[in-house]
Amino acid sequence: MNRRPFLNPPHRVGRWRRALLAALVTSAVVLPLSAAVRPQTPAPPPASLAPLSASTLDEAYAANRTNAAEAARTAAAHHDRARAATDRQLAGPGRELLHFDGRGSGLVTEVLGDLARADRVAVLVPGSDTSLDTYARFHAAAAALHRELTRQAPAGTRTAVVAWLGYETPATVSTTVTTTGRAEQAAPRLRALVTDLRAITRAGAHVSLLCHSYGSVVCGRSATGLAVDDIALVGSPGTGADTVAGLRTRARVWAARGADDWVEHVPHLSADLFGTTVGFGTDPVSPAFGARAFAAGDAGHSAYFRPGSASLTNLARIVLGETKAVTHD
Structure with a gap:
């Protein structure tokens, strides 16, 4: 008698995958990976x-x-041409840096636009593998958003974008990217930035956080009581909260994921292992989370700020308060 090959029922496959993930994550926490550290x-x-x-x-x-120019000279003296070039660019006469720290992987907060007079301010919060060594691509995303805001803004509306590389981001292939540790360290810094923005900007300025990938974990850890108007999560593995209510924010919370984003396949689990929280909970684009879902088209994980994309168009509409114009899947 011919028999069909044995197939695990879907619920067993799901349990098997979750168990495997837990085993891998546990091993990563208990036995940290050793890797060469960049000098x-x-x-x-x-x-x-x-x-x-x-x-x-x-x-x-x-x-x-001035500080970035000095950092460039120091990097050049130590034969780090790539870092010296980045620092030199940031020291250019057209660059507007709220903060710069060239030590280690580097921190920088850059402004595009007239921040003091802006009616609408967008703060970009980056995800993993963002540092001074990869800053050019983060700056490109901020510049693309600034151009889109300028294009869409009604006459008389002034906009600014703040590219906030204000924390040490985890590496994509690392143990830290599976835990909330870096986000918890970053949260006080993001709160401090928002406090500074409220001191700089005109009264009534609308401030939005646009949080990409692991940056959405940072935003989730910072959200409680934060003086922002909108929080938009793109390519998010989760926020560390089970629902929007769990973020305890007065801001409108938005979420989107592109059709080609691999983060869709990240299991949405959260567990405490050896004093460390692993995983980030409910999928932000799921109805159970309760965010305002919006369309991101076919965006891949690194393409949410691609010029002409549905995701960039909708992010600009959110920042500008054109909520009725935001498209949905």
């Missing part, structure tokens, strides 16, 4: 700045450009 190029400490406000903004920009 750290020295750099001067950050510039000393007066408290940020509209009146001190130009002074802060100038001090941080």
